Every structure is written in C-alpha cells, then in structure tokens.
Amino acid sequence: MRGFPEYFTIWHIAGHYALRAMAFLVLAFLILPILVIIPLSFNAEPFFTFTQGMLALDPEAYSLRWYSEILNDQKWTLAIWNSFVIGIAAAILATVLGTVAAVGLASPWMPFKRIITALLLSPMIVPLIIIAAGMFFFYTSFGLVGTYPGLIIAHAALGVPFVIITVTATLTGFDRTLFSAGLSLGASPIKVFWDVVIPLIRPGVISGGLFAFVTSFDEVVLVLFLAGPEQRTIPRQMFSGLREQINPTILAVATLLVVVSIALLVTLEFLRRRSERLRGTG
Amino acid sequence: MADTMAANPGKRDSGLASEDARNAAKEVRARRMRAFLFVVPLLVFITFAFVAPIATMLFRSAYNPTVAELVPASLDTLKEWDGVDRPSDAALTQFAIDLKRLANDRTSGRLAEEINRFMPGTSSVVKSTARKLRRVEDAELQQSGVDLLIEANEAWANPQVWRALQEAGRTYTSSYYLTALDLETAPDGTIQQRDTKIYLKLYGKTLWMALIITVLTLILGYPLAFYMAHSSTARANFLMVFVLLPFWTSLLVRTTAWIALLQTNGVVNSTLIALGLTRDPLEMLYTQFSTIIAMTHILLPFMILPLYSVMRGIDPSYMRAAMSMGSRPIPAFLRIYLPMSLPGLSAGALLVFIISVGYYITPALVGGTDGQMISNIIAFHMQQSNNWELAAALGSLLLFLIIALYWLYDRFVGAGNIKLG
Numbered sequence: 001m002r003g004f005p006e007y008f009t010i011w012h013i014a015g016h017y018a019l020r021a022m023a024f025l026v027l028a029f030l031i032l033p034i035l036v037i038i039p040l041s042f043n044a045e046p047f048f049t050f051t052q053g054m055l056a057l058d059p060e061a062y063s064l065r066w067y068s069e070i071l072n073d074q075k076w077t078l079a080i081w082n083s084f085v086i087g088i089a090a091a092i093l094a095t096v097l098g099t100v101a102a103v104g105l106a107s108p109w110m111p112f113k114r115i116i117t118a119l120l121l122s123p124m125i126v127p128l129i130i131i132a133a134g135m136f137f138f139y140t141s142f143g144l145v146g147t148y149p150g151l152i153i154a155h156a157a158l159g160v161p162f163v164i165i166t167v168t169a170t171l172t173g174f175d176r177t178l179f180s181a182g183l184s185l186g187a188s189p190i191k192v193f194w195d196v197v198i199p200l201i202r203p204g205v206i207s208g209g210l211f212a213f214v215t216s217f218d219e220v221v222l223v224l225f226l227a228g229p230e231q232r233t234i235p236r237q238m239f240s241g242l243r244e245q246i247n248p249t250i251l252a253v254a255t256l257l258v259v260v261s262i263a264l265l266v267t268l269e270f271l272r273r274r275s276e277r278l279r280g281t282g
Numbered sequence: 283m284a285d286t287m288a289a290n291p292g293k294r295d296s297g298l299a300s301e302d303a304r305n306a307a308k309e310v311r312a313r314r315m316r317a318f319l320f321v322v323p324l325l326v327f328i329t330f331a332f333v334a335p336i337a338t339m340l341f342r343s344a345y346n347p348t349v350a351e352l353v354p355a356s357l358d359t360l361k362e363w364d365g366v367d368r369p370s371d372a373a374l375t376q377f378a379i380d381l382k383r384l385a386n387d388r389t390s391g392r393l394a395e396e397i398n399r400f401m402p403g404t405s406s407v408v409k410s411t412a413r414k415l416r417r418v419e420d421a422e423l424q425q426s427g428v429d430l431l432i433e434a435n436e437a438w439a440n441p442q443v444w445r446a447l448q449e450a451g452r453t454y455t456s457s458y459y460l461t462a463l464d465l466e467t468a469p470d471g472t473i474q475q476r477d478t479k480i481y482l483k484l485y486g487k488t489l490w491m492a493l494i495i496t497v498l499t500l501i502l503g504y505p506l507a508f509y510m511a512h513s514s515t516a517r518a519n520f521l522m523v524f525v526l527l528p529f530w531t532s533l534l535v536r537t538t539a540w541i542a543l544l545q546t547n548g549v550v551n552s553t554l555i556a557l558g559l560t561r562d563p564l565e566m567l568y569t570q571f572s573t574i575i576a577m578t579h580i581l582l583p584f585m586i587l588p589l590y591s592v593m594r595g596i597d598p599s600y601m602r603a604a605m606s607m608g609s610r611p612i613p614a615f616l617r618i619y620l621p622m623s624l625p626g627l628s629a630g631a632l633l634v635f636i637i638s639v640g641y642y643i644t645p646a647l648v649g650g651t652d653g654q655m656i657s658n659i660i661a662f663h664m665q666q667s668n669n670w671e672l673a674a675a676l677g678s679l680l681l682f683l684i685i686a687l688y689w690l691y692d693r694f695v696g697a698g699n700i701k702l703g
Contacts, residue, residue, distance in 0.1 A: 005602070012611055023509035023521075026502045030582060031524045033539040034531055036549060040542060048542040049552045097324040104320025109313040116321060123332050125688050127640020129657040130677045133664060134335035137342055137674070157331040160324065189316075218532045221642050225664070238534045242541060242647050251542065254535040261530040265523070 034258060041066055041251035048246065066252035076253070078230075079237040083217055086148065086233060090155035091213035097156075098163030098212075099205050103197060105164070106171040117164070124161040128221035131158075136225045146228030154222045159212025166211060170204025170275060203275035207268055214264060336681070343458055343674035349396045349450040352389060353380040357451040360444065369444050375427035377447075378415060382423060385412035399669065400457070401446035407437045458675035481659070481676065485683075488656040491574060492638040496585075498578045499634050500627070503585035507626070510586075511593035522590075529583035537647050540576040541567060544648070568650025576644050581637060585630035592626025629695040636687045640680060656680055 004013055044063040045051050053061025070076045104110055105117060135154055136145065144150030182192035220235035227236060234253060241250045350357060359373040384390040390412035398405035411434040418430060431438045449457060460466060464476045510518045528536065543549045544566040551563035566572055604614040642657035656676065663673035
C-alpha cells in the first residue's frame with residue numbers, strides 16, 4: 001500500500017478506497033456485457049443464457065455449431081463479403097479525398113477555413129436517421145438506392161470527418177517549409193505531395209482510413225434505408241436477426257466482431273505510438 | 283519580398299513600388315487558390331453525397347406537389363369558393379371529371395391517401411366515389427356531375443371535405459410542420475393546438491431520456507476518469523483499454539449483449555433467480571429502462587474520454603495545497619477541482635446529449651413501445667406510413683435542435699477540439 005500524506009484523515013482514506021471501488025464497478029459495467037457474449041456464443045443449446053451444463057463446465061454443453069451455421073448460411077457469408085467490400089471502398093474514397101482536403105485546410109492561406117471545416121465535419125454531427133431520410137429521397141432520383149455505389153458514397157461521406165480530424169492532427173506537427181523546399185528544388189506539387197508529405201503524415205492517414213472503415217463496417221441505419229437485399233451487411237443482418245428470430249448465431253457473429261475490434265484497437269495504438277515517435281513527442 | 287509582404291498584410295510599406303504591391307497581392311491570391319484547390323474535390327463530393335440530400339429533405343418538408351399535379355383544374359375552380367358553403371356546381375362537376383380520369387389512370391388511390399392526411403376518414407370516400415364514376419360517360423358527368431358525386435357519397439356535400447382537398451392541393455405548405463408540432467388549422471383559418479399531443483410529447487420524452495442518459499454517464503464516468511487521471515501512466519493506459527474496447531466494438535454487438543443480458547430468460551434474470559432475489563423473471567427488455575441502460579453503456583466512453591484528457595492536465599498540487607491548508611476534501615473538490623474539470627465535463631455531456639437525441643438503433647431494438655425516441659417515429663413515417671413529408675418535417679425539426687446544441691458545443695467547447703483515440 002502506498003503511503004498517504006500526513007494530513008489525511010480516516011475519511012480521506014475511506015474516500016480513496018470508495019473511489020477505487022466505484023472506478024472498478026464502472027469498468028466492470030463497461031466490459032462485462034461484451035465479455036459475457038463470448039462464452040454464450042459457444043452454447044450448445046439455442047439459448048441466450050448459461051445452461052446448467054455450461055456452468056458445470058461440461059464439454060458437451062459447449063459447441064461450435066453457431067459458428068458453422070455462419071459459414072453455411074449464404075445470407076451471412078454474403079453479409080460478411082458486403083461489409084468488407086463496402087467498408088474498404090468507402091474507406092479508400094474517404095481517405096483519398098479527405099487527406100488531400102486536410103492538406104489544403106492545414107494551409108495558413110486557406111480561405112473560408114472555418115465554414116468549410118464545419119461543413120466537412122457535419123456528417124459526424126447530423127443524426128443518422130436524418131442523413132438516411134435525406135439520402136433516400138435524393139439518391140432515389142439518381143437510381144443509387146439499392147446499389148453498391150450508393151452505399152459506398154453514403155458511407156464515404158460518413159467517414160470523411162474522421163479522416164479530416166486524424167490527418168489534420170498529424171499535420172499540426174508538419175513543417176510546411178518542406179513543401180516549399182521540394183517545390184524550389186523543381187519537383188511538381190503532386191510529386192512533392194506524394195514523396196514528401198504523404199510519408200510524413202502516413203500514420204494519420206492510415207488511422208483516418210481505419211476510422212472510416214470502422215464507421216462503414218459498423219453502420220446500419222443508412223444500410224437499412226439505402227441497401228437492397230443484395231447489399232445487406234453484417235450489422236444489417238444482425239439487426240433483422242435481433243428483430244425477427246433471435247438465435248445464438250448472432251452471438252457468434254458478435255464474438256467475431258469483438259475479435260475484429262481488438263485487432264483494430266491494437267493497430268491504432270501501434271500507429272499512435274509510431275506517430276508520436278516520428279514527431280518526436282513520444 | 284512577396285513572402286514578407288504576404289505574411290504581414292496589415293503592414294504595407296508606404297514606400298513600396300505599386301508594382302511590388304500588385305505582385306504581392308497576386309502571390310497571396312495564388313496561394314489562397316492553391317490551398318483551396320486541395321479542398322475542391324472533397325467539397326464537390328460532400329455537396330453531392332451529403333449536403334444536397336439534406337437540403338432536399340428540408341425542401342421536401344414544405345413542398346408537396348402531388349395533389350396539385352393530380353387535379354389542377356379542380357383546384358383552379360375551387361379558388362373562387364368562399365370556403366363556407368358547398369363549392370359551386372362548376373367546381374363539383376370539374377372534380378367529378380378529374381376523379382373519373384384518376385380512377386381510369388389508377389391514381390385515385392394517391393389522391394385518397396393525400397386528402398386523408400388532412401381529414402382522416404376521407405380516403406374511403408374518395409376511393410368508393412372513384413369506383414362509381416369510372417364507368418360514367420364524360421358527357422353525362424358534364425350534365426349532372428354534381429348529383430352523381432353527391433349520390434356516390436354524401437360526404438361531397440360537406441364543405442370540410444373540400445377544405446381538406448384545398449389544403450392538400452397547396453404545393454408549398456407549412457401543414458407538415460404544424461402536424462409535427464401538434465398544431466392544426468381550424469376551419470376559420472387560425473392555428474390551434476391538437477387535442478392529442480403526439481409529437482411534442484415524443485420530443486419531450488426524447489430530450490428527457492437524453493438528459494437521463496447524460497446524467498447517468500456523468501455519474502458513472504466522472505469517478506472513473508478521476509481515478510484514471512490520478513493513476514500512474516502505465517496503469518491509466520491499461521485501464522484505458524477497458525474504455526476503448528467497448529468504444530471500438532460494434533454498436534450492434536453491444537446492443538446484442540444487452541438483449542442477451544436482459545431477456546426474460548437472459549443472464550441477469552437467471553442470476554437473480556439463482557440468487558433467490560426474485561422468483562419470477564423481471565420484464566426488463568423492450569422497455570424504456572432497457573433503452574436507457576443500453577444507451578448509457580454505449581455512450582459512456584464519449585463521456586470518459588474528454589473528461590480524462592482534461593483531468594490528466596489538472597495539476598494535482600492545487601488540491602493538495604488546498605487540503606494541506608486545512609480545507610476539507612469536499613469543499614476543496616467543489617471549489618477547485620470541479621471548476622477546473624468543467625471543460626471536459628461540458629464537452630462530454632454535450633457530446634452524449636447530442637448523440638442520444640438522434641439515436642435510432644438501440645431504441646428500435648430494445649425499446650419496445652415506451653422506449654421509442656423521435657428518430658424511431660421518423661423511420662416509421664418513412665417505412666410504414668409512407669408519409670415522407672411528415673418524416674421530413676420531423677427530421678428538419680430534429681436537425682434544427684441538433685444544430686442549436688452543436689452551436690452551444692462550439693461556443694463552450696470549440697468544435698476544433700474534437701480528438702479521437
């Protein structure tokens with residue numbers, strides 16, 4: 001136990017332990033609901049709760065049947081495929097446009113900076129149901145509803161603010177004279193952008209892209225309104241599963257998604273450390 | 283030269299040759315242009331993909347040309363009408379002719395649906411009359427359209443039906459906004475409140491639920507953020523994983539988790555029964571309670587992250603100084619620490635409140651009937667009742683609310699301070 005300052009009374013110390021207890025209760029509240037679905041997904045019975053056999057750690061009570069169900073159900077395999085195709089395409093679109101724009105926005109010469117930034121960040125603020133309503137009206141007139149391009153464009157718009165924020169954050173430590181140096185040595189602006197700017201801001205670009213991918217990967221409201229049966233994604237499939245017939249296949253999918261988010265978390269942490277190292281602040 | 287000029291545009295050297303000044307100005311313009319060009323592709327993209335759709339929706343909430351396009355001639359003859367008695371015979375005859383045409387084009391159903399919004403119950407009147415008029419000769423309609431119309435359904439003698447048609451025939455209308463605010467136009471043209479408040483109640487409930495969720499995330503988030511901010515860096519980083527993992531986990535996964543926990547035969551009920559705390563399972567899922575608890579769980583990281591980053595920057599020696607000089611912990615906390623943590627607190631609270639006001643998925647999945655929020659009724663009007671205009675009006679009101687909240691956020695917190703990860 002660490003020592004407490006001399007002026008601490010018994011109440012200070014009691015308060016200290018009460019705070020610690022409260023903090024751990026909140027952490028438990030945050031993490032337990034997510035952890036609880038992992039063992040449940042191995043349930044041999046179609047229940048959402050622990051069976052007697054599971055509590056007794058009977059191997060018979062556990063099975064992989066819900067995982068094999070995912071692989072054997074064409075709806076789920078299509079949904080997994082769609083989620084990755086739409087997510088990756090939307091992330092690439094958002095990252096390319098967002099990175100180029102962030103470089104412009106970081107320039108001290110940028111006109112109307114405040115209003116343009118607000119406009120570009122607004123997809124993050126407007127509730128999804130409003131975006132969905134607007135896009136549904138508008139995209140119908142371009143024949144984009146029920147198509148892959150429609151969803152990719154919609155999801156890219158949602159991902160743009162994250163790319164702007166992460167890339168702008170990396171650019172704040174960026175020495176702009178490097179750009180002028182490249183130009184003065186005779187390189188074209190595009191070459192300077194590609195060979196000088198991009199390598200330096202790469203961690204921000206990659207994490208922006210990851211944010212954009214996750215945004216699309218996790219998004220369901222726009223998919224509900226804009227996708228046809230052919231474009232159903234994992235969250236969309238989970239949504240109808242939860243509404244129509246609940247079975248532990250959803251828990252198995254959820255467990256796989258938790259694994260994906262752990263991988264993402266690790267990647268982002270790695271990128272953050274790398275970025276700090278590159279900028280010399282870590 | 284141009285560089286120093288441009289860097290200090292306010293400090294023009296009076297002795298400078300005018301040509302230099304012009305060159306400098308040109309250089310500034312060129313640089314501004316170059317910076318702007320970088321943003322153009324994204325600006326075009328966002329305008330098409332996002333801004334135009336929202337603008338269309340705003341427009342749509344006040345624009346409804348359907349009826350005006352279906353029966354233009356009838357609406358024209360109705361212009362002469364005083365609005366009190368039955369409209370003129372000419373108007374009725376014209377409408378009979380129009381309705382016959384619609385019946386044969388199979389578009390009378392759309393007219394019925396539109397008028398019905400202004401006067402519930404008229405849908406069947408329009409549809410049955412259309413069926414009866416379909417086979418009648420045009421010449422006969424010209425002759426005795428009035429009698430045929432009233433014979434088909436005596437509701438056509440009622441001026442109220444014609445007022446509904448007139449209302450529905452307005453291309454630009456505030457009626458959807460009135461409906462969205464539980465107002466209606468009285469027969470004499472004044473705006474009055476409806477007897478049953480549907481939407482205002484729902485807005486009230488949405489704001490109330492968002493407030494409860496914000497307060498809950500604050501009560502849970504503040505102590506944890508405080509504890510983490512006063513731990514060693516290694517420990518804080520380790521604990522941060524437990525905050526970030528839920529943050530990064532799919533929304534659907536977290537909602538699924540709460541369904542698994544709160545179901546009648548779910549984990550919480552099984553545990554309570556096993557512990558002997560209750561004999562019959564509690565009905566927790568599909569209630570307002572389950573919506574609030576699931577949303578509190580989902581939005582808690584949005585409260586913790588800004589709080590933590592602000593608290594980490596508060597020098598602990600202020601509190602120590604106050605307490606070493608004899609202040610008791612609670613006054614010291616309230617008068618020193620709390621005001622210093624206020625930026626994080628207001629950022630987190632506004633963020634959680636803004637996000638929860640527009641929430642759709644979680645209430646839709648775990649809310650049952652009494653946990654529904656304003657987003658859910660917008661979705662209902664788009665998907666089930668097909669009343670897009672009302673959905674657009676409700677959505678526009680929600681959008682104005684969000685913009686007002688965001689303006690507050692920008693004023694007190696600064697939108698540029700949003701950080702991720």
